[in-house]
Amino acid sequence: MKQSVRYLLKNFEALDQQEVTVYGWVKSNRAQKAFGFINLNDGTAFDTLQVVYESEFLDNFGSVSKYRVGSAIKAKGILTLTPNRRDPFEIKAREVELIGDSSEDYPIQPKRHTREFLRENAHLRPRTNLFNAVFRVRSILTHAIHSFFQERDFIHVATPIITASDAEGAGETFGVSMLDIKNPPLTEAKEIDYSKDFFQKKTNLTVSGQLEAEAFALSFRDVYTFGPTFRAENSNTKTHASEFWMLEPEIAFADLEDDMDLAEKMVKYLIKYIKEKAPKELEFFNRFVEKGLLKKLDYVLNSPFVRVTHHEAVKALKEAKKKFENTPDFNEDFATEHEKYLVKHFGGPVFIYDWPKNIKAFYMRLNDDQETVAAMDLLVPGSGELIGGSQREERLELLEKRMKEMNVPKEELQWYLDLRRYGSCKHAGYGMGFDRMLMYLTGIKNIRDVIPFPRTPRNCEF
Amino acid sequence: MKQSVRYLLKNFEALDQQEVTVYGWVKSNRAQKAFGFINLNDGTAFDTLQVVYESEFLDNFGSVSKYRVGSAIKAKGILTLTPNRRDPFEIKAREVELIGDSSEDYPIQPKRHTREFLRENAHLRPRTNLFNAVFRVRSILTHAIHSFFQERDFIHVATPIITASDAEGAGETFGVSMLDIKNPPLTEAKEIDYSKDFFQKKTNLTVSGQLEAEAFALSFRDVYTFGPTFRAENSNTKTHASEFWMLEPEIAFADLEDDMDLAEKMVKYLIKYIKEKAPKELEFFNRFVEKGLLKKLDYVLNSPFVRVTHHEAVKALKEAKKKFENTPDFNEDFATEHEKYLVKHFGGPVFIYDWPKNIKAFYMRLNDDQETVAAMDLLVPGSGELIGGSQREERLELLEKRMKEMNVPKEELQWYLDLRRYGSCKHAGYGMGFDRMLMYLTGIKNIRDVIPFPRTPRNCEF
Secondary structure, eight states, X not given: OOOOHHHHHHHGGGGTTOEEEEXXXXXXXXXXXXXXXXXXXXXXXXXXEEEEEETTTOTTHHHHTXXXXXXXXEEEXXXXXXXXXXXXXXXEEEEEEEEEOBXXXXXXXXXXXXXXXXXXXXXXXXXXXXXXXXXXXXXXXXXXXXHHHHHTTOEEOOOOSEESOOTTOOSOOOEEEOSOTTSOOBOTTSSBOGGGSTTSSOEEEOSOOHHHHHHHHXXXXXXXXXXXXXXXOOOOOTTOOSEEEEEEEEEESOOHHHHHHHHHHHHHHHHHHHHHHOHHHHHHHHHHTOTTHXXXXXXXXXXXXXXXXXXXXXXXXXXXXXXXXXXXXXTSOOOHHHHHHHHHHTTXXXXXXXXXXXXXXXXXXXXXXXXXXXXXXXXXXXXXEEEEEEEBOOOHHHHHHHHHHTTOOSGGGHHHHHHHXXXXXXXXXXXXXXXXXXXXXXXXXXXXGTSSSOOBTTBOOO | OOOOHHHHHHHGGGGTTOEEEEEEEEXXXXXXXXXXXXXXXXXXXXXXXXXXXXXXXXXXXHHHTTOOTTOEEEEEEEEEEOTTSSSSEEEEEEEEEEEEOBOTTOSOOSSOOOHHHHHHTTTTGGGSHHHHHHHHHHHHHHHHHHHHHHHTTOEEOOOOSEESOOTTOOSOOOEEEOSOTTSOOBOTTSSBOGGGSTTSSOEEEOSOOHHHHHHHHHHHSEEEEEEEEEOOOOOOOTTOOSEEEEEEEEEESOOHHHHHHHHHHHHXXXXXXXXXXXXXXHHHHHHHTOTTHHHHHHHHHHSOOEEEEHHHHHHXXXXXXXXXXXXXXXXXXXXXXXXXXXXXXXXXXXXXXXXEGGGSOTTBOBOTTSSEEEEEEEEOTTSSEEEEEEEBOOOXXXXXXXXXXXXXXXXXXXXXXXXXXXSOOOEEEEEEEHHHHHHXXXXXXXXXXXXXXXXBTTBOOO
């Protein structure tokens, strides 16, 4: 019989004076002459348990008092309420046993470590308070996303990771190959002969599951894909990873308004869910990672999301008293300084919609003005863009025209065009970088610190 | 205002004589002189709706009567209970509108298509009854897995897809590279210079997240990873895909018994969950895909899972009256004929545990007999192995010895050995091929038919 720390923290009131058994790791150990205290955690909760051990009860008091930080131990004892102290209860040990020693050079000592040092020890960093909280919230957020969509009868579709198309043109892709690079097969024209490769064609890692999700939306109405995506961009910034998780819902018989409605509902649901399931963790982030985090999240939770067109937004920027380093332009994307201003100016989260077509992807739906497309970005306080989406071009002729204009090869996307040939309908969707959402919810400023084992240029450890 | 077919199927009793609006695709359309019937589905449910349209109410009766299969339409009308007919209600149309036409050559006609044909039309096949059911169950099973583990406070860990190690030796891996294959950089020794590659080393697609999950288990106690994994095996069978999803839970302070307990609980939970959430779909599979499916699943649900050692199992095979093509061997894995016999012989699902160490992976825990390791396979009726797992070797010296014996490079796994240096403890886990589990639950015999866009040798379409 063993109980988790989480279980004891939840049920201690009913367990007063009962014997309990916990297994966990020593977070700290302070010994006096005849008694000592071990702070114990088994990873199931943010808080630790206090185990009090006394020479009176333990034959091995001497050894126990020397247990090192990071050791795995078993502790059996009497759960005892301690109403007048910081912790509501403690375990009065009757038996403490070493399960797995931790050597002197254990890297995670109870002191402040730099984030860089902890990244180098990504296999051990979840044992710290910070990363215990971050990765628990990551797990809860994962489930929050599934729950939100499953409760609404969305179909999860596992879109492929290996793909032969880079139709979105979203950036450089990682090549996937089984060819012998030292001695690759060549065609007569001395080009690499990918017909000899595993898939008989050139393949790469996906940058988005959207196009495949569209096929499923035009069968199931409401779908979402949620999984790893990849960018082979050689840029080392705090917000870019080479491998990251992306959420992409896609809804049929729906337009851009429906798309924004869904995004707003989802963001609020996710914040509410995390607040409910991880209050201790959020408190910790609020205190030690981003002061004002809770206020920021509550503000988003309680604000209606403003919706303005790109044109209106640029106009607001142009009319601003503030001088910007980058001149706002009706035909351009925003700079970070613009996004910050807009969020302040419009007083909260703001959807910018109807973007100039020339800076957007081929599949976005052309508006009647012939100049803008039905695209939207969600800007939130304290961050830039959190979500980007669009209504998709459902009209075959217009889509084909746009593909031609933008040099998107038609042959390999016949299946995508089929969706416009057979029962086409209005549909829309958006993408949300999962890891960036997690950064937003935790206040963590470096994407390397919200991914268990991050992959970035020149870094593929573990 | 629009209602989903799923909503109407659930709530029709309260909606009698009310006006409803549905959007969906025409599954069939039969017109008489003055009235007609459209079977409509929007993908949200397995069943269709019947829309009755009459010339009396529709100005465009002539056009509506010609709507082709696959067209997207809008239908507004009065929901009317029809207690004496097969369907419990119908929609008496007051307005029917074509949203998106479907051309004559629409591939998904209301007739029998071969599975091969439908695979070539993977973007349209979810519009068939079969694949509507398969992919809905796939989505529900995904959520069932998350729910099972999250309800038990397991932490989901997103283990990396791109990795530099093939430590498990689980098979051939896909190379991931940004090098120019036509002109790769070479070292002085004329080898490919991977230090010039994106990650400054040779990288590939993961075959398992287990080792990384172990790091998290030794921080969080109970964790699971659930995501895509890859095998570059050039074998075209019905049960192998190059890209497939794998579930891998990992539990700390736990041994092989705990591992088998968890696997048994999970399998039963998943079956129960699917039975509850997708009864129509299961009925359909039971009727048209695998006769006896429901009986098989109920049998698994209601049987205690037998647990026998590999030695006992081989003994049972040797004592069998049946002649096997492959002679059972105390030092070998089972052939399919053996697995079938064992499941019958032991009367249900059976865990085979304590396997000869020489046919198992380096990380499995050596038993006291020095000959076997604490590994387990779960065999189930009507299929072979559904789950494979083990207790992990938590003792540093024994693990290092085993790695040396099996030529597992130590340098790149120092982090993995660290888990045995700092607070090591008993831990165990297992892997379940998600797509194979889905095959088991649906009766589908080809893995290409449970994956939305399957990747197999020489096949990477869509």
